[in-house]
Amino acid sequence: MRVVARGGGRGGGCEKGEEVGRRWSEGMSPEVLALIFGRIPADEMSRTVPFVCRGWREAVLGPYCWAEIDLEQWCRRVNRSDVIDSAFRRLIRRSRGNLRRLSAYRLGNSAFSYVAFSARFLNILQIPMSEVTDQMVEKHAQSLLALTVLDISYCLKITSKGIESLGKHCKSLIQLRRNMPPPEPEWSQDGTANAEVDESEALSVANTMPRLEYLELAYGRFSDCGLDAILTSCCYLHVLDIRGCWKVDINEGIELKCHLIQSFKGPWYDEYEPVSSDNEDNNVDGVDDAELVDVDATDESNDETW
Template sequence: MEKRVAVSDGGGGGRGGGGGRCSRWEDMNPEVLALVFAGMPADELARTVPFVCRSWREVVTGPYCWSEIDLDQWCRRVDRSDVINFVVRRLVRRSRGTLRRLSAYRLSNSGFFYVATSVRFLSILQMPMSDVTDQIVEKHAESLSTLTVLDISYCLRITSKGMEALGKHCKALVQLMRNMPPPEFETTQDDGVAAKVDEEEAMVIADNMAGLEHLELAYGRFSHHGLAAILTNCTALQILDIRGCWNVKMEDNIEAMCAKIQCFRDPWEDDYEFSSSEDEGDDNSGAKDVGLVDVDTCDETDDD
């Protein structure tokens, strides 16, 4: 199949007039083709473009298209960690060390392990709702020292221990998303209700991530004491989101410190859109529909 693209020479050639010249797409430089393909979703890029012609297949199976891998929407449709890990490994291999950004939901330990040990210069890692554990994060955080953006929202098996390891090794980090599900409430001594206070994650951020400029901590369990530590140590903060952090009391000194931040979302703003697997992953049949992989061939082995 011969693909041609018309390039205007500015001569005003209308329909039927010879005012344009044609160039064959398959003769284009691979890096230029990769730029053309860059706007396509990763799943579509992997399952349709290779079948157009040989040169397109060579571009897609090579590293040119895979410096950024965004599987966000595909992962939400599939909603199966074994399939997601399999595809992430396949596409990371294609990048041949050029990967700079990865966005994937529901990674488990094996997927995280492969990314951490295979990519040398990863800058952006977005893996919300992943089933990655503290142990695997602590073991491989050193390999992620080039990270500048990290999203570990709703990663329930990563605690302050894993975050501390990331903070100690990822010194270039400027953006952290750690939004969580709404906390459970407990009955207080005066028969009221309150969320349990836990300052550990806030203190880890304050002590190990002083360079942060953008921080999202929706539904965090810390109080105004943890927030004060963050505000005192993370002096570069320009964006801070603590919606749903109901243990925080916006007292005079805290309020004054927050007022200096360019974009601040306080605990009582009610427009936060909580994201969950139930909202995004209702159609589990999507694994076979997307065509990226035969789900029956997936062999999932976590590195614990």
């Protein structure tokens, strides 16, 4: 949906657009208009809708259109934390404390503090690859009491300290995404690659987030010890993704616990691995062209989604 106000000279087209907008929205409350405008991308709604008519402008400048702010795709195009923070501060002020969901990318400390200030009703916070630090998280975590869904994937300045602070205060948290980039290997003298084990983040999750139902920890650096702590403490888990956690061996005792989880993706999980049957030839040469086309189509679909 794209809303554009066009004018054709002094007063003519603009007055007609104003009249059409006034008639169309006459009698509609700001809450209803906000539901209608919810189909428009947030950045486009901010730039175009206010110029159609006075009623639309008042609705967009009010709090109801900004209970949910999803600007992740716009943030990816801009890719500048200072510009992103400035935009979010402006929109968060418009929400007037009614913010319930925020999705951003490369959010900085400045905007995060604004989020916390308006976080009384905030349920969903998705800020992958943001510049937010442990210090800022520890300072404001007590304001995020209503959080149920949190995505802090690739937030390299947040460590186990920030995760622990979030877990201690966000008691309603049921979904956590904490995927990280693959760790840089450390080469031993015999030429083999080793990554240092770090259980701290896994233990922070286990010790402070027992109500989790959905957990992603791709490329975490924990071992069986950290995984076992999570499986023991987080009894409500039905989705667990630890792809790329190569220090996890999954011994026999842990494997039994993993089987109890409805959806489990282990360290070496490959979603494109073909499912074989007794009648299938597992030789790669036996794959026909149609099957190859299907795999390519799947890859392209996933790229577009990402």
